[in-house]
Amino acid sequence: MKPTITAFALSPDEGKGQARDMRVRWAFEEVGQPYDVRLVSFAEMKERAHLALHPFGQIPTYEDGNLALFESGAIVFHIAQLHPGLLPSDINARARAVGWMFAALNTIEPTILEAEAAEYLEGDKPWYADRVPLIEARIRMRFGELSTWLGDSEWLDGNFSAADLLMVTVLRRLEGSAILQEQANLLDYVERGVQRPAYQRAFAAQLAVFEEATRSI
Ligand code: GTB
16 A cells, blocks of 8 residues: 555645645655655645644645654654655664754744745735845844855755755745845755755656646636
8 A cells, every 4th residue: 555645736836846745755756655646625625534634724644554644744754764765774863864854844944934924914014024124034044054054065964864855845945036046055955955856756746736737727
């Protein structure tokens, strides 16, 4: 039996790899684990059957046998624990990689999400123009710190790991933005990540869903 994940039936990003099933698809591709995808509409995500898998009515979810998981980070971690290739076997190196997984989702990603949420929820409010530079300064600070850590290393801590997989997908949220362009080594880091064959396969699979959905509209 293959694990099954859920993904957008019609992704708002038009299959550009921004929806979080991309992280899970990429992890599967890195370790060579085939998987099935169940596509869900926005309405279906809020129905009882999906809420039993995901309390917040979102994608992605993961089902394998009697295990159901939600949260892309937890799913990627589970895949990395089941299969070699995404976490070092040395216990200390593994702990550091897990630390960087948390850093991607808990220190870097929230600054980016704050910018997106502010634009979406407060973009028409009189205070929004004053908020933007404050939010951008926080992103710049974290990106600067991350850039200093990375230096001219290829990956965050030794070999490519689940931490890099998550960090690259997080940084990609600002692809094309001036803030990311300012950090040349972060740009190169993202590029190294997206050039990985496993990433390319995952991206193509996500894009194919959108193309198929729009062909039949
Ligand atoms: N913390 C959770 C995780 O990491 O799994 C967050 C999951 C999440 O935000 N899921 C989003 C979702 O289901 C899809 S990925 N949203 C529907 C809802 O909440 O009702 C977020 C996302 C959506 C769209 C784009 N885009 O179009 O660019 C990018 C990212």
